[in-house]
Amino acid sequence: MAIIAVLLGASGLENFGPSFWGFNATNYGILIFVIGSFLTSVPALAIAMVVGLGIGIASATYLPRILAAWLDPFVDLLAGIPSIIYGLWGYLVLGPFFGQYVFPWTSTRLAFLPGLAANRLSPAPNGLGLALAIVVLVLMVLPITTVLMRDALKSVPRDLWESGLALGATRWEVTRRVAIPYSKRGIWGAAFLGFGRAIGETVAVFMVIDQAAKIPTNVYGGTSTMASLIIGSIDAAFNLNASGVTELHFLAELALVLLAITLVVNVAGRWMVRRTYTEVAGL
C-alpha cells in the first residue's frame, strides 16, 4: 500500500502546483476529472443504494426464503461480470438502446428537469455519455450495496423483529422504524464501499462515457473521470517520449489523488461494516 503511494508520488510530485488543481485540462488541471468522477459516481451510488436497500428489504423481510434463495444469486452474479464485458455490452448493446429509445424520450418528456433537456450534440444515437456511464455503474455497484445492506438487515435479531410485530406494527413499520435504524452502520458501510468501487471503475466507464475533458452541459454529454482519463491517456503517455514524461507524471499524480479518495472511503466503509459485524456477534 505504502509502496504504491510512494512510487506514484515519486514519479509525479513535481507537478503539484497551482495549475495542478485548476480547471485547465490542457495545462494539466485536475478539477475537471475530479468533478467528472463525482458526477458519475454520486448519482450511480444514490440509485444503487435505493435499489439495493429495496432488494435487501425484500430479501430479508418479504420474500419467502426459497424465492429469495433463487433470486439473490442474480444480484451476486452482477459482481462477477468482468468490467470489460460491461463495457463491451454497454458500448454495443445498451448504448444504442438508450440512445435510440430511452434518451429521446427523457430529453423531450422530462426536459423540464435540470440537465435532462437535449442540446445540439447530445443525446447522440449511440447513447454514449455521462448518463450511460451512470447506468452501467449502477449495475456494477448494485451487488456491493445490496449484499452489504441485505446482510445488515438480516442480522437484525429475531427478537427485535418480533417485539415490533408484537406491538401491532406491520412488517413495513418494523423495517422502517426498527430494522433500518438498527442497520445504520451497515448501510453507511455499503455507501462508502459502493462509492469506492464506483469512483475507481475504469474500462467500463471509459467505453461508455464518450471520453472528453469537459463538464457536460446535460446528462447525456461526454465527460471524463479520473480513472477513465488515466486509461485513455496512457497510450499517449507511453508513446510521446520526451513530452510524454510530463504526461505520465500528471497521470501518476491523478492516480495519487484517486488513491487518496478511495483510501479514505474504504477505511471508513470497512470500519462501519466491521463494527456492524462485531455488534451482532456481541449480542
Added chain:
Amino acid sequence: MSAALPPDGAILSVDGLGVTTRDRDLLDNISIDFSARSLTAVVGPSGCGKTTFVRSLNRMTELTPGLRIRGTVRYLGQDIYAKGVNPVVVRRRMGMVFQRPTVFPMSIFENAAFGLRIVRADDGEVDRAVAEALQRAGLWDEVKDELDRPALALSGGQQQRLCIARALAVRPRVLLLDEPTSALDPGATQRVEATLQRLKEDIVLVLVTHNVGQAARLSDRIAFLHSGRLVEVGATADILERPREKLTEQFITGRYE
C-alpha cells in the same frame, strides 16, 4: 380444569388448541380460560411447548413457516384466528415481553412511544400514555429526567421494564411474558417481579417461567404443561401443595428428570 373461570368472565379463552409442524405436535388439545386481573404462570420443563403456547395467543406462531393451528383462541368471545381478523389488530390487544430485553435503537421515550407512533397518535396523547406506561412499569422515577437518552444505555433490568412499559403504552388487556427474567440478575428480577405484582391488579398476565419459585411468588394460578399437553391447572396453592398429577408433583418438587 375445575379452577378455570366460567367462559363468560374470560378475556381470553382457549379451546382445543393444537399447534403442529409437518411431523409432530407442539401443542395438543389445550383448553384454558384467562380472566381479568389475574396472573397465570405457565410452567413446565424446557421443550414442553410453553413458548409456543403464549405465541399462539397473539398469532406470533404464524411468523414461523409451516406451523398449523387447530382449535380456537377467543378474545372477548371473538376467534382471533377467524377469517377477516387482522393479526396486527390482535397483537395490539396483547402485549408481549421476551426472554431478553429487546429495546429498539432509539431513545427511552421513543421506545415507549413506539406502539402509539405507528398509529399516528397525537403528541399530547403520546406524552400522557408514555408517562403512564413508564409509571405502571415502575420505571418512571428512574428515567423521567433522561427520556431522550438512548434506551441501550439502560441496565438490563431497566431495559426489560422499558419493554414492559412499551407493551403497556398501547393499553392492552393482556400481557404475555415469555420468561421475562431469565436473562436478568436477582436484583433486576426482583424489580420486574414487583412490577408484575402490581400489574396483575389491572390486566390479564400470562407468565411463562421455568422457575417454580417465581410462579409461587407471583401467580394466582399455575398451568403445568408437559410434552405439549396441559397436564394440570389450578390455584397456585393447590398445585404447589396438593398436585393431582404425578408429573406435576415431580416437576414442582424438582424431582423431574
Added chain:
Amino acid sequence: MATATLPGNLPVVDDLRRDRTGHVRGRTIADRLVGWLLPLLYLVAIVPILDLVYWVGRAALPTFTVAVITTDPSGAGGGLYAPLVGSLTILLFATGFSLLFGFFGGLATAEYLAERVAGVIRITANVMAGTPAIIVGLFGYIAFVSYFGWGFSLAAASVTLGVFMTPYVFRATDIAYASVPPHIREAAVGSGARPLQYLMKVATPIALPQVLSGVFLAMAIGVGETAPLYLTTTTVALPPLGFFQPVSALSLYIWSDYQTGFILPIAIHRAFQAAFLLLVIVIGLNVLVRIVASRSRRRLEGLYQ
C-alpha cells in the same frame, strides 16, 4: 359483548374486525403494497444480467467453432488461442504470486502475529482490496515495466495482477485460520501437539476449503481484469514466448478491438467470443467458489471487496 368494567383503556366495544383506533386498513395496505413493489426491484438486477448474457451468447455462439480456441488471431479476425493461453498463463503465475504473499501473510497474521500488528495488517489488506485496478496497473507499470526494466511482459503482467489478487487471498486465509474454534486449538495444544503439528494436522484441514474458495474468487476477479494488464503488457498474436516477452490476454483483445472502433464485423464477433470465453471462465470459477464454500460457512461479503 365487552363491558365497561374491562381493564385497560381500549374502546368499550372491542370488535377485532372493526378497529377504529389504529388506522389498520391503511397500514396493512401500505405493508402489502411494499411487499409487492420491493421484489420488483430485483428486475433492476435480473433484466440486465440476462440481457448481457443473451447478447454475449448471441453475438459469440453462431460463429463459435473449435477454431476459435485453436488458432491465433490474425488482423481483426482469426481465433483466440494466443489470448486464451495468455490469460491462463498470467492467471497461473499471478495466483502463484498471490498465494506466496497472500497465503503466508494471512497465515502469519491469523496464527503468529501480535494482535496489534495483525489488526494494522488486516486494515491495510481490506483497504488494498478496494484499491482501483487502474492504480495497481499504473503502479505495475512504474515499478516493473519501467523501474525494474522488465518491459511490457508476462513477468510484469503476472506480478501486477498478483499484487492485485493478493489482498483477496490474504483475507480468505486470515479469516479461515482465525475462525478455527479456540477450543479445538486448546484441545490440540493440550494433548501435546507441537505448533507445526497443530498447523498441519488440525488447523489446515479445517481452514482449507475457505482458503480455496478465496483463491478461486481472487482468480475469478483477476482473470477478467483489463486495466492492470493493459499497463503492463501489450497484445500480441502469439502465445507467451518467455517471461520477459509480451503476452496477450482475452480482456486485452476485447479492449484493443474496441479501441480500433469495431470497424469490421469480425472484430465485433471476436470481441464477443473473447467475452464469452471470459464469462465461461469467470462463471465456472464462481461456481467452484460456491461448491467449495458451501462446505464451510463463509461470509458472502468477501465476494465483493
